[in-house]
Amino acid sequence: xxxxxxxxxxxxxxxxxxxxxxxxxxxxxxxxxxxxxxxxxxxxxxxxxxxxxxxxxxxxxxxxxxxxxxxxxxxxxxxxxxxxxxxxxxxxxxxxxxxxxxxxxxxxxxxxxxxxxxxxxxxxxxxxxxxxxxxxxxxxxxxxxxxxxxxxxxxxxxxxxxxxxxxxxxxxxxxxxxxxxxxxxxxxxxxxxxxxxxxxxxxxxxxxxxxxxxxxxxxxxxxxxxxxxxxxxxxxxxxxxxxxxxxxxxxxxxxxxxxxxxxxxxxxxxxxxxxxxxxxxxxxxxxxxxxxxxxxxxxxxxxxxxxxxxxxxxxxxxxxxxxxxxxxxxxxxxxxxxxxxxxxxxxxxxxxxxxxxxxxxxxxxxxxxxxxxxxxxxxxxxxxxxxxxxxxxxxxxxxxxxxxxxxxxxxxxxxxxxxxxxxxxxxxxxxxxxxxxxxxxxxxxxxxxxxxxxxxxxxxxxxxxxxxxxxxxxxxxxxxxxxxxxxxxxxxxxxxxxxxxxxxxxxxxxxxxxxxxxxxxxxxxxxxxxxxxxxxxxxxxxxxxxxxxxxxxxxxxxxxxxxxxxxxxxxxxxxxxxxxxxxxxxxxxxxxxxxxxxxxxxxxxxxxxxxxxxxxxx
Amino acid sequence: xxxxxxxxxxxxxxxxxxxxxxxxxxxxxxxxxxxxxxxxxxxxxxxxxxxxxxxxxxxxxxxxxxxxxxxxxxxxxxxxxxxxxxxxxxxxxxxxxxxxxxxxxxxxxxxxxxxxxxxxxxxxxxxxxxxxxxxxxxxxxx
Numbered sequence: 001x002x003x004x005x006x007x008x009x010x011x012x013x014x015x016x017x018x019x020x021x022x023x024x025x026x027x028x029x030x031x032x033x034x035x036x037x038x039x040x041x042x043x044x045x046x047x048x049x050x051x052x053x054x055x056x057x058x059x060x061x062x063x064x065x066x067x068x069x070x071x072x073x074x075x076x077x078x079x080x081x082x083x084x085x086x087x088x089x090x091x092x093x094x095x096x097x098x099x100x101x102x103x104x105x106x107x108x109x110x111x112x113x114x115x116x117x118x119x120x121x122x123x124x125x126x127x128x129x130x131x132x133x134x135x136x137x138x139x140x141x142x143x144x145x146x147x148x149x150x151x152x153x154x155x156x157x158x159x160x161x162x163x164x165x166x167x168x169x170x171x172x173x174x175x176x177x178x179x180x181x182x183x184x185x186x187x188x189x190x191x192x193x194x195x196x197x198x199x200x201x202x203x204x205x206x207x208x209x210x211x212x213x214x215x216x217x218x219x220x221x222x223x224x225x226x227x228x229x230x231x232x233x234x235x236x237x238x239x240x241x242x243x244x245x246x247x248x249x250x251x252x253x254x255x256x257x258x259x260x261x262x263x264x265x266x267x268x269x270x271x272x273x274x275x276x277x278x279x280x281x282x283x284x285x286x287x288x289x290x291x292x293x294x295x296x297x298x299x300x301x302x303x304x305x306x307x308x309x310x311x312x313x314x315x316x317x318x319x320x321x322x323x324x325x326x327x328x329x330x331x332x333x334x335x336x337x338x339x340x341x342x343x344x345x346x347x348x349x350x351x352x353x354x355x356x357x358x359x360x361x362x363x364x365x366x367x368x369x370x371x372x373x374x375x376x377x378x379x380x381x382x383x384x385x386x387x388x389x390x391x392x393x394x395x396x397x398x399x400x401x402x403x404x405x406x407x408x409x410x411x412x413x414x415x416x417x418x419x420x421x422x423x424x425x426x427x428x429x430x431x432x433x434x435x436x437x438x439x440x441x442x443x444x445x446x447x448x449x450x451x452x453x454x455x456x457x458x459x460x461x462x463x464x465x466x467x468x469x470x471x472x473x474x475x476x477x478x479x480x481x482x483x484x485x486x487x488x489x490x491x492x493x494x495x496x497x498x499x500x501x502x503x504x505x506x507x508x509x510x511x512x513x514x515x516x517x518x519x520x521x522x523x524x525x526x527x528x529x530x531x532x533x534x535x536x537x538x539x540x541x542x543x544x545x546x547x548x549x550x551x552x553x554x555x556x557x558x559x560x561x562x563x564x565x566x567x568x569x570x571x572x573x574x575x576x577x578x579x580x581x582x583x584x585x586x587x588x589x590x591x592x593x594x595x596x597x598x599x600x601x602x603x604x605x606x607x608x609x610x611x612x613x614x615x616x617x618x
Numbered sequence: 619x620x621x622x623x624x625x626x627x628x629x630x631x632x633x634x635x636x637x638x639x640x641x642x643x644x645x646x647x648x649x650x651x652x653x654x655x656x657x658x659x660x661x662x663x664x665x666x667x668x669x670x671x672x673x674x675x676x677x678x679x680x681x682x683x684x685x686x687x688x689x690x691x692x693x694x695x696x697x698x699x700x701x702x703x704x705x706x707x708x709x710x711x712x713x714x715x716x717x718x719x720x721x722x723x724x725x726x727x728x729x730x731x732x733x734x735x736x737x738x739x740x741x742x743x744x745x746x747x748x749x750x751x752x753x754x755x756x757x758x759x760x
Contacts, residue, residue: 073636073646074636074646075636075637075640075646075735079636102632105646109646109647109648109649148660152659152660160656209649210649210717210719211647212645212646212647212649212650213645213647214645215645222637222640225637225640226637226731226735229735229737230752232737233750233756234755234758238752286662286664287626287629287663287665288629288738289630289663290629290631290737291631292631292632292636293632294629296737297629297631297738299629301659301663303661303663310661312659312660312661312663
């Protein structure tokens, strides 16, 4: 093959300077591709190289990196994932979020592996990409509109075959947990990339590609792709898991005492059957909706009637059922679908958004906030109240201003002990797993690079498999998962075929060389994943010289308050046990006692360049 | 093979577009697929598919006589095609396609891969000569 020719890649990176209204297209560097693969790897390395430490996240100096991966857009199961990253306005640390839909492939079909969006536009704008043509266009007519409405209007204006990512009013108004939305229900939901786009006045990114891209071995790629689909079709989970998607896990999570309920006051919700997967399917489902190449569509596209209004929403998926269902005590699926719709249209992350509302409700319950402070009477189980509060947040009106930076920031202002139930780690709200009776899951949250998100290591199944009360021996599994799962995010793939229906990882290892022409083993790929993991840890350290062990601890509620009900009644992970897990984790990772990568570890992973800007001792 | 669709089953995954372009153009590229998926969202929330039912109108109206019946389907002969694109305009299904890099249009050649690999079985061969790949895969898996 010709030197410098990349197979499986779009082959180019577009740098879009909004302030200078200048677009520069460069070949994707082969060493970047070989050493970081794509997706999350590209985001991490580009942000490391290009962001000055201390960059204000909502300033023009921050950059948004949108990156597809070498296995995205292919005829293989789950090839529809794209990464969006920036320094996070929510955490002040490394920020990155993963999104499904059809943008990952489309970007490559247009000939691009990544977009680097820098500077800030003078007025509302959108980025238009149609193969070679890249333009910064006026978006005044869309500004202020909801995310779903904007995507619909833009499709009407540009053509149905454009794949469009948009922000809602929350992103425009710099709510730090604003999402980027796409495909009428997919979101890059975490760490506030939507707010960074908002600060750059980018309402949307619209992409259409007709070039396609080349793979190293087309015949082999087609043959292996067929084999992969056949393997999925033959799994029992193909038929058993798909009807409910992620919502199907609700009952089990509740049964093992891990369903976030009433702002994580407990891990068991009595009304869980009213908001679970089968109820969703029976009452509100319109159709099963898939991302690119997916044989097991988890998208449960729904229609619900709420107080005489018909709403359409993709979901609710499990995380929304947890954070906006049980955690707010909403007791029927239509109510959860309605608040899901409100959050999606406003462009608010349903995880962080649910956590913020729950925090307010507990503050009211404990007398730390009053009805006058909030501006309306609010109670648990009140979907109208949730919708009202989300609207205030997205518009930053009244109490919305207090809440627009998440629970950590809100607790700092409310004070009086509220930080103990501000359910976040590193400033990112905890997603859908109450972990006091699931120590591996707790450790996964504690050590996730972006803050308390589950996608780095869904270790809760390991807790259930080996003992939910066990502390020892959990760390290695968390590390193993933190290498496997984020690898999907570097390759442009969805992990759910593997996680949910038992599709074998060996398939991806066999496919990778057929696509790229590079003879990497699975172990080689995992090594790259470890490299990325260490790099994001170092990014956080570079931003905050005090970064380390103290940043990895969960809120006091998880370390001190026994669960009051459910399978985990009476359980919690003591501070001492949390520290023990961390010590074991750091040691297995080759990090020091404060949780910082050692120079030896960094050299071993090919990250010597990191040492120049960090003070890591010998 | 006679292709037909059950649109209500389509999830919009586009596996059909990807397998079609891989099989017939050796690259993943939905704009080089002879089957097309589009969505109607947010309401009513459904997908529709454009397919060729091998009706033969393209062969009848082609002024260059460049489209011929080959077994169970019609094919464009690129050597005879003048690129007038009358067939694209006249196709009742909208299933004769052009690509901006090409002068000659392309269409479904009834290879059956979209039927075999549609995860939802939304694409079906009415004659049942091509069946869903999951049938055999399940037998093999026991």
